[in-house]
Amino acid sequence: xxxxxTPAVTLTIAGSEATGGAGAQADLRTFQELGTYGTAxxxxxxxxxxxxxxxxxxxxxxPEVLANQLEAIQANFAGQLDTVKLGMMGSVETIEVVAExxxxxxxxxxxxxxxxxxxGQEPGEAQDTDEALKSKLLPLATVTTPNHFEAEQLSGMTIxxxxxxxxxxxxxxxxxxxxVLAKGGVRLEGPEAxxxxxxGSHLEVLGVAKIGNHAVSGAGCSLAAAVxxxxxKGQTELEAAERAKDFVTAGISQRMSAETPYDVMWxxxxxxxx
Numbered sequence: 528x529x530x531x532x533t534p535a536v537t538l539t540i541a542g543s544e545a546t547g548g549a550g551a552q553a554d555l556r557t558f559q560e561l562g563t564y565g566t567a568x569x570x571x572x573x574x575x576x577x578x579x580x581x582x583x584x585x586x587x588x589x590p591e592v593l594a595n596q597l598e599a600i601q602a603n604f605a606g607q608l609d610t611v612k613l614g615m616m617g618s619v620e621t622i623e624v625v626a627e628x629x630x631x632x633x634x635x636x637x638x639x640x641x642x643x644x645x646x647g648q649e650p651g652e653a654q655d656t657d658e659a660l661k662s663k664l665l666p667l668a669t670v671t672t673p674n675h676f677e678a679e680q681l682s683g684m685t686i687x688x689x690x691x692x693x694x695x696x697x698x699x700x701x702x703x704x705x706x707v708l709a710k711g712g713v714r715l716e717g718p719e720a721x722x723x724x725x726x727g728s729h730l731e732v733l734g735v736a737k738i739g740n741h742a743v744s745g746a747g748c749s750l751a752a753a754v755x756x757x758x759x760k761g762q763t764e765l766e767a768a769e770r771a772k773d774f775v776t777a778g779i780s781q782r783m784s785a786e787t788p789y790d791v792m793w794x795x796x797x798x799x800x801x
Contacts, residue, residue: 535759541614548791556794557752568596571617610636610759636758639668640751696725
């Protein structure tokens, strides 16, 4: 005998990062660790170049291929899939395909990790992609998780301290109507890595003691994916943000070393702590 297990279904639309440190690979591990069924539609493939200081080699997925992936996922889990996490897009055409897929059904939770720098793109093309993300995807989101640079770009503000980060979170929400989890991380002065959650009525500072002074690969992807997973399970946005912060902190504290110039977080950190 067997029983049908029905975990929440979560979708990531993101790039593949071949070493597994970030992108869809990190998202899928996060979904699994937090008890949801993860699916993935790939927008591009990133392969670091060890012969060129580990710079990005970017290969885009054809928009039709991306559309086919999304069609299959959405049809297979019709009525079950209501939560999606958006990561690296890579092109204006990709953003248009994703926006069309989002508009084709109802979603409870659309978590946008606003990757505004797509390494491997020409500057003009990157600017076009950034503008398309702001105009076509941000209005469809329910939560966005900008890092320090992205929060500055979305808010039009310089962020030098926690007060600035709070103001930027408010500004992004006021401009977009989207709940914001703005990440200060290790980039702001002080003993704590601080993030700010703001949903238009409630502002919460999430702070933990810094673990080292350098960013860790996969932390941003995993934070957004963790927010998505917790929302899919029925948590509130603030509860999801708090749980995601714990998840990423545990993963950073048990980071993995690599040949790249940065360490990578391990998504199994909470499991090992337990």
